[in-house]
Amino acid sequence: MSDLEPLQLHTTPRSGETLRGELVLQAGTAGLERVTRVEIRVRGMLEYDDEGPRREELPGSEFIRDRPLRGELRIPFDLNLPRDVPPSYQGKDVRISWELRASLHGITGTELMRWSRPLQLAPGRTTRQPQWITPRAPRGSSMVAASTWGCLLVPVLFCICPGVSGLFGLGSGLSSGERAVGIIFCLVLIAAGVGLNFLFFGKARTVSKFKAASLIPLAESFPLGATARLRVFLELTKTFTVRGGRIELFAHEEVRKVRSMGPVPVQLPAQLTRGWHQFDVELPIPRDIPPTFRTHLTALCTLTLQFEGYEDMQLNASVKIAPEELDAAG
Known part of the structure; x- marks a missing residue:
């Protein structure tokens, strides 16, 4: 040839x-x-x-x-x-x-x-917009709260165990006064351990005020160049003063972060009162990040909520980025 x-x-x-x-x-x-x-x-x-x-x-x-x-x-x-x-x-x-x-x-x-x-x-071109879905509001404790409380479990148990051991290990040969002092000492030790963990892990104080918190995409997938829309659900047990919020997009290759997009400011009410709240947030998806593919190329949206007097609250949601672009003419 x-x-x-x-x-x-x-x-x-x-x-x-x-x-x-x-x-x-x-x-x-x-x-x-x-x-x-x-x-x-x-x-x-x-x-x-x-x-x-x-x-x-x-x-x-x-x-x-x-x-x-x-x-x-x-x-x-x-x-x-x-x-x-x-x-x-x-x-x-x-x-x-x-x-x-x-x-x-x-x-x-x-x-x-x-x-x-x-x-x-x-990537292919299309003028087809994402098909919006209506997610169901979650109820009960959120995964964010569960993960935070899970982080507290080990240090809390570390502080509680000595007191519990002493409480149940008091011998019968002690006088009633000595036994009462031992019980009071154990209770103080338990309370101090729990209190110190709440003090050092301030995020738990924030999470404990949320009965439910989630970030849910409003479409199965978003094309390159489109604007991703996600819905935030919050169920609060008290009123929060909001300092601000931001949303970010992270592209991952296997477990390696290869690109970040943002942060993009999010408009939030000045106060979030006790009870249920829901609002939508938007994030533009750049055309030059890799589309998601199975578990090898993934994307994660992270919403950070800032509250007066509390640690920042973060909500995460995996999003699918379609291997296609919106047609410029569309």
């Missing part, structure tokens, strides 16, 4: 769109008269490193023609690329690559010739 590229593309390869091109053969190439089958495929490869280097093939598209060439030197093809496939991505621990491959086969299925070329698959 000469330097002429056999696989020629007429359109830019994009997720969810049709890839058009043609396989150009040269006259006089030996073996063309024996060709009875033409296969043209797009396939992707995901390479990542968690417990060691791994490879995973991604579904693409294929074009198959079962008939002899009969002197044809140009074979046009159309390949419909799936919308949900991730675009090309080159990171530190994750790599997504795409390839266009063509092969000619004889009557027995033997492969006679093969060509391939790498594809730079770009």
Whole structure:
């Protein structure tokens, strides 16, 4: 074969769109008269490193023609690329690559010739807006509260255990006065341990005022370049004075944070009174961050609420970023 590229593309390869091109053969190439089958495929490869280097093939598209060439030197093809496939991505621990491959086969299925070329698959374009959903308000203790109380469990038990041990270890040989002093000492020790933990872990004082707190995306996924909308649910046991709030977007590659977007200020009421509250927050999604893909490329929204006299409160929500862009004309 000469330097002429056999696989020629007429359109830019994009997720969810049709890839058009043609396989150009040269006259006089030996073996063309024996060709009875033409296969043209797009396939992707995901390479990542968690417990060691791994490879995973991604579904693409294929074009198959079962008939002899009969002197044809140009074979046009159309390949419909799936919308949900991730675009090309080159990171530190994750790599997504795409390839266009063509092969000619004889009557027995033997492969006679093969060509391939790498594809730079770009995110597809769409004017379709996210389909909004109405999340249900949570009830009861939030995961944020549970995680904070979980952090307090070990030091609290550390302070309580000596007192409890002393309380139940008082011997019968002690006088009633000595026994009363021991019980009072144990109770003081328990109260001091709990009080010190509340003092040093001020966030627990904030979380304890929330019966429920959650941050929920209002769509299954958000396209690149769109504005992500999320709903905040808060159930308070007292009135808070609000100093401010901000929302941030973090892109992660495996467990590594590769890009952060924000912080973006959030407009909040000056006070949040006791009872139920819900409000929406928005965050623009940049076009140049990697779209999410399974567990290898993820995105996390973090909302920080600042209250007068209390530690900051943080709510987190995982969001899906679709491998597509909003059409500029839309």
